[in-house]
Amino acid sequence: MKISIARIKELRDQTGAGIMECKNALLEAEGDKEKALLILEQRSLVQVRKKAKRSATQGIIEAYIHTGGRIGAMVEVNCETDFVANTDEFKELAHNLAMQIAAQDPKFVSSEEVPQGVDIEPETACLLLQPYIKNPNKTVQDIIAETIAKVGENIKVSRFARFELGG
Numbered sequence: 021m022k023i024s025i026a027r028i029k030e031l032r033d034q035t036g037a038g039i040m041e042c043k044n045a046l047l048e049a050e051g052d053k054e055k056a057l058l059i060l061e062q063r064s065l066v067q068v069r070k071k072a073k074r075s076a077t078q079g080i081i082e083a084y085i086h087t088g089g090r091i092g093a094m095v096e097v098n099c100e101t102d103f104v105a106n107t108d109e110f111k112e113l114a115h116n117l118a119m120q121i122a123a124q125d126p127k128f129v130s131s132e133e134v135p136q137g138v139d140i141e142p143e144t145a146c147l148l149l150q151p152y153i154k155n156p157n158k159t160v161q162d163i164i165a166e167t168i169a170k171v172g173e174n175i176k177v178s179r180f181a182r183f184e185l186g187g
Contacts, residue, residue, distance in 0.1 A: 023047060035060050037169070074174040078102045080111065084118035093121035095180040100173040113167045113175070120160060121180050123153050129177050147177060 023046045031042040031053060037060050045063075049055030079098035086092065097114040099105050120126075126147040128134050134146065143149050148161040155163075168175050 021047060021050060023051060027051070027053070031056055031060075074100055076100055076174045076176045078105050079178075080105050080114050082111070082114035082118045084115065084122050086122050090185040091122050091183070093118045093180060093182045095121055096178040098176045098178050099171070104171045104173045107171060109167055109170050110175070113164065116154065116163070117147075117160070117177060117180075120150065120153050121147065121182050124150050125182055126150060126180075129179065147180065 023043055027046060028039060028042045031037070031046060032039060035042065035057065037045075041060060041063070042056070045056040045059040046053070048059055076098040078101055079096065081094060081096050083094045084092060095114060095118045097110070097117060099110060104110050124144070124147075127140070127145045128147065130148045131142045131146050134140060134142070143151075148159065148164070150160050152158045152160050152163050164175055164177070
């Protein structure tokens, strides 16, 4: 089966995956773009799991102040190298995470941080489990996993703080 360059480019633009990855996924899916998306998504999850054990000691601290200056958030997002920390994808992720924190007021990064005996809804209290504000069909963890697949390094949210005037 022959796959057009335009079709490969379209899938690459949509996913951020490599050209050969897109071509192979389209070939495997017999040209079906939706099936190719699922194939790429499954492959990226495998890559994310492999990278999860890697040390992430570089990164950035991002701040977001909501319009009006009444709510703000800071988040430390880590990756493996300073090269990735300076990429647009990583910086955009950090900014979007700071906005998520300001908007949704999570209390913990993940469910592992919740003290035993505390009665909370993990989907609202844990940042990684929250529906992503820019796409509620995905969780924050899903968005981080997509960025891991794009940049090829492990990414972790280490800590965050949210401030509200008078709070």
